[in-house]
Amino acid sequence: MRIARWALTALGAMAAVTALANEMEGSGRRAFPPDSASWEFSVTAIPTIVRGGENFVSGIAVADRGSLHLEARANYESVGARSAFVGWTFSGGDEIKWELTPLLGTAWGTTKGFVPGLEASAAWRRLDFYVEAEYVNNRNDQSSSYFYAWSELGFRPFEWLRVGLAAQRTRVYGGARDIQRGPFAQVTWRRMTIGGFWFNPGSKDQVLVTSIGVAF
Template structure:
């Protein structure tokens, strides 16, 4: 942030006020765990940690692009709107471990009244085998009837677990109590390849 000096004019006199330094943006952090139950497959837990300061966005992930993969990203937040609020975060990062890749991507959100839409997407460009490169996406269409409850539909395209579906979808629900948000997502409900994802988020 740049400090702005205030000049006050009084008749022919110019009174210089002490420089007024804008408050430095504070760091904001969030940690989310996603325990995942795969019907007919291996269960696992993935995690995401985010740190933001002003427009700067830093993100680290575990078991996200693939089981055993670790990844890190840097991005920049753009936002605006009042009645229709929006936020866009372009990202660039990389993965190591089970998956070794350069990963460009983005996260975006739009909110209007009690409705919101969120999407994140990334292209995982595998450095060891180009044929293993793929595009991952996660989207949510949500409704918040009261401040502490959010429900809606979610969809994802992933290679973390097997299955013939190119795109998976299902309902979700989230409950927020102060800094803690608990959620559950059910993809392909009732099917032989049903996937249930829990979410535990702490923001501070």
């Protein structure tokens, strides 16, 4: 019930600011589209509440210039891990817009190793799909190496509101389920985006992932 109350609170807080939202952000990880010739940045805090487990906060910082994509993360591959990535974005499409960003990265701290990855998104009218995946090769413990994936299928009933379904495969926190699924909602106001992802609703393995991001 605690997770349910947190989820309702988070969704209620998002609804309270929707009247101020007037700009639409993309569904991908980039700070801005790859046609920007100047440096653009974004930072995102990701508080995570784990039912029956340890709550924690992850962080992501992104820097983009044209197709160049730089990314740093904290508590993402594992709690206590740090990671950094460099990538190059390919994009195109008219009716269906798409972006593809291969990544090369490294992790240190509680997880150490080479981390290749990929971020991709596609959008058609009010529908979009986003996926990020990486192979975490943990030099600290090879048996703990794993394939991580996060995906979102989103719909925008309004420019400032994005709702849909998300799924992830991760080992950052415990739980009996290898793949978690659930609904999400995001609202955007100017250059700020607030989101809530509710995985495994109604189960003993519920996880609430919230996100607060700013692009500048």
